[in-house]
Amino acid sequence: MGTIDDIRRYWDEDAATYDDARRHRPTEPAVMAAWTAAVEAALPPAPTEVLDCGAGTGFLSLIAARLGHQVTALDVSPEMLGRLRAHAAAEGLEVQTVVGLAAEPPGRDFGAVMERHLLWTLPDPLGALTSWRAVAPAGRLVLVESVWGAVDPIEQLRSAASRILDRLRKTPPEHHAEYSDELLRSLPLGLGTHPGTLVSLAADAGWRTPRLRRLRDVEWAERMALPIAERLVGTAPRYLVVAD
Numbered sequence: 001m002g003t004i005d006d007i008r009r010y011w012d013e014d015a016a017t018y019d020d021a022r023r024h025r026p027t028e029p030a031v032m033a034a035w036t037a038a039v040e041a042a043l044p045p046a047p048t049e050v051l052d053c054g055a056g057t058g059f060l061s062l063i064a065a066r067l068g069h070q071v072t073a074l075d076v077s078p079e080m081l082g083r084l085r086a087h088a089a090a091e092g093l094e095v096q097t098v099v100g101l102a103a104e105p106p107g108r109d110f111g112a113v114m115e116r117h118l119l120w121t122l123p124d125p126l127g128a129l130t131s132w133r134a135v136a137p138a139g140r141l142v143l144v145e146s147v148w149g150a151v152d153p154i155e156q157l158r159s160a161a162s163r164i165l166d167r168l169r170k171t172p173p174e175h176h177a178e179y180s181d182e183l184l185r186s187l188p189l190g191l192g193t194h195p196g197t198l199v200s201l202a203a204d205a206g207w208r209t210p211r212l213r214r215l216r217d218v219e220w221a222e223r224m225a226l227p228i229a230e231r232l233v234g235t236a237p238r239y240l241v242v243a244d
């Protein structure tokens with residue numbers, strides 16, 4: 001695996017079960033309310049033209065549309081966007097979908113560009129962030145991320161404990177397959193994203209005054225929804241990088 005066609009195929013295949021994982025698409029009302037508050041606080045006031053890059057099945061797009069924003073969802077995978085359209089239709093929400101590369105956003109003057117969990121899988125995250133600046137020259141950048149992988153030894157220990165609990169409970173895997181080690185190593189952020197790296201990348205791409213905000217309310221609501229053992233092990237630290 002190594003080309004964008006392979007990546008598209010991976011996500012097309014993943015679309016069938018992506019939403020089954022609670023960390024991808026939570027169903028608990030309190031968790032969704034915490035996410036909604038976080039997205040509302042991060043975006044400019046509604047209605048704003050918002051571009052969601054690597055929108056997938058629409059987690060951020062749907063929240064933004066519910067808040068009254070005009071949302072364009074960009075993704076390389078037609079199958080993921082198909083799921084997004086079905087969710088939007090079920091709620092009577094309007095979200096425009098565009099199949100394409102994150103680094104080639106549709107040319108419009110967006111008031112905000114956002115993403116969740118896309119940057120790790122891009123061959124050139126800095127190039128993508130720079131291209132988003134070009135379509136939102138006076139807009140807001142909102143990166144929704146979590147600490148994972150090799151960037152923090154403490155988080156590595158916590159997530160190892162979490163995987164043991166998943167195995168004991170026979171929790172289905174969150175994806176139909178894993179990226180190969182070779183592909184992960186070829187991606188600049190493929191082994192983990194450190195908040196400081198994203199702050200620097202945003203600034204290098206021309207986004208002004210990056211701010212880092214931990215999503216403690218989301219983490220708290222997520223933990224409250226877990227069984228005791230999982231609560232003790234905890235969840236990955238989630239955070240936003242917001243810039244103008």
Ligand SMILES: C[S@@+](CC[C@H](N)C(=O)[O-])C[C@H]1O[C@@H](n2cnc3c(N)ncnc32)[C@H](O)[C@@H]1O
Pocket residue numbers: 007008011012024053054055056057058059060074075076077080100101102103115116117118121122
């Ligand atoms: C981990 S999923 C995140 C989906 C969604 N943002 C969410 O929060 O649930 C990554 C998404 O990025 C998309 N993607 C991967 N590489 C891409 C690229 N180069 N351009 C556009 N989308 C891409 C995938 O198709 C997938 O939908």
